[in-house]
Amino acid sequence: MRIVWDEPKRLANIDKHEVDLADVTEEFLNNARLFPAKLGRVAAVGMHRGHLMTAIVEPLGNEATAVISFRIASRKERRDYWH
Numbered sequence: 001m002r003i004v005w006d007e008p009k010r011l012a013n014i015d016k017h018e019v020d021l022a023d024v025t026e027e028f029l030n031n032a033r034l035f036p037a038k039l040g041r042v043a044a045v046g047m048h049r050g051h052l053m054t055a056i057v058e059p060l061g062n063e064a065t066a067v068i069s070f071r072i073a074s075r076k077e078r079r080d081y082w083h
Helices: 007-017 026-031 075-082
Strands: 002-004 033-036 042-048 051-060 064-072
Touching: 007 064, 026 042, 026 051, 033 075, 042 075, 051 075
Parallel strands: 002 064
Antiparallel strands: 033 042, 042 051, 051 064
16 A cells, blocks of 8 residues: 655644654554544554554545544544543
């Protein structure tokens, strides 16, 4: 699976959340718990460098997955992940 992102969005995510969209790997997505998100997107919640993180991703058919956002998981996302 190819993982893609928009470069200006990547830089904005680093500025806002201090984490890089490029850190969302196939391994992270394969090990994450997946939850429905807005606009047909998916919230992938999983461990990254010792922290529970959420990646908002959008499937692009069978070709690729676009990373929209990557950040520390919210309280609700943490609860959903552990239960």
